[in-house]
Amino acid sequence: MLPKFRKSPIHHYPDGNMVLCVGHEHFRVHASVLRASSSFFDGFFGGNSKETVTHSVRCEHGDPKTDTGETDGKVIATVQLPGKNSKEVEMLLSTLYLHTEMEITWENVEPILKLADEYGFPRILAKCDQLLRRDIGNKPLEVLILADRYRLPKAFNASSALVLHDYAKISRRPEYKQLSLETRVELQAVRLRYLDGIEELSQQSAWANVMTNNPNCPTYHFQHFNNQRSTGSLTTLPLNQDFTGCQYCQQPDCAKVKINRLKDALGMSDEPVIVEDKKYYLYIELAEPIKEKKSPFSA
Incomplete structure (x- = not known):
């Protein structure tokens, strides 16, 4: 018997034509939205302007068009995201979809950044960058760590200036070691x-x-x-x-x-x-x- 799955309570749209399988949760979303927002998913569909080619990637729950209740024939693509957290994928989608657009905060910015960076969502990366630069005066090291990890040039340059300005104190913090070795060496050299x-x-x-x-x-x-x-x-x-x-x-x-x-x-x-x-x-x-x-x- 195939393992059971649950439909996302927030992002499972009846008119959706793409299923993201994350653990035991299915997100039924719109291929056009993901393709327009993500360089990865645009490439996944081969850059086609129309989603006409079926991309069936069998997830552990079977074929969503026959085994999981998605039987209306609208689903043209299934993507299993192994190793991903369903709550974090939900946050990414809630940031992407305008009607559920959630506020990016310090409590959720890193998981959103991680997925947006991995799958190439530039608009979401820009919104995360805005949060980091807004709080840069209070959290220069925290901003630099994330900007270094996810390659955000504006936040990186500005936060490195504040770290260097108070280098003797900030470089002693335990979190300082979370910076990449390359960045720590460059800061020390400067x-x-x-x-x-x-x-x-x-x-x-x-x-x-x-x-x-x-x-x-x-x-x-x-x-x-x-x-x-x-x-x-x-x-x-x-x-x-x-x-x-x-x-x-x-x-x-x-x-x-x-x-x-x-x-x-x-x-x-x-x-x-x-x-x-x-x-x-x-x-x-x-x-x-x-x-x-x-x-x-x-x-």
């Missing part, structure tokens, strides 16, 4: 370069060869650097302010030389990432890997 640059620029000799219009400007730049160091304003500035120019000679070129010297020694980026009301110049960027498509039929 941090060490910054500290080495601080020591270098703290010596007046480091400014001696900076070409300026006024011979007194290098000394002024050295003094101003030490003031910035003491106030902690080297890597972050308010939105309405940029690196302070040369107030000694009032020449824009001199200010540019000073800023370039700072950025070069400290490893700061030319363009900042903006979080709330601050510009951050020290951060790492996410390198997007080439991802291989995974079959949904494997655990």
